[in-house]
Amino acid sequence: MSETSPDPEEVRHVARLARVGLDDDEVERFTDQFADILDYFETLDEVPEIERETDLANVMRPDEERECLSQDEALANASETEDGYFKGPNVS
Template identity: 75%
Template structure:
């Protein structure tokens, strides 16, 4: 494990600002955990960047104009009024 990124005294100071009581053991443990977290960030810095905009292709089919239902056929099995679908009132 590397040297703590924050010493236990700094951890206690931040904890007091957050109004969190830490004993000496907890402050030491948090200081070590901060070092581990910062090491993870350093590891992420080593990850190579990827292309910002990969080549995308359209996999959707083209639209086709087709015959659709007539108004009377669409409303045939529905509750309707004046040529429109009728539904419950929403309050």
């Protein structure tokens, strides 16, 4: 098991930050699962690095100026507009 295994209080703290209510059984289960996850990361640290140059290619196309919609055409199918802009629902 990992040297930095989480303890139940750390799991409770993370649950409080995430606003998730956990009972004692769930805290125990998540503590074990977090320990397993940390073990997997330690295993990944043991994988040797491979030194090689990567062949990078630019896959982006160059920008091309072309004709676009007028403001009236762009707003033609909008359900609501205001002052020449799209209008969305109020967010409260």
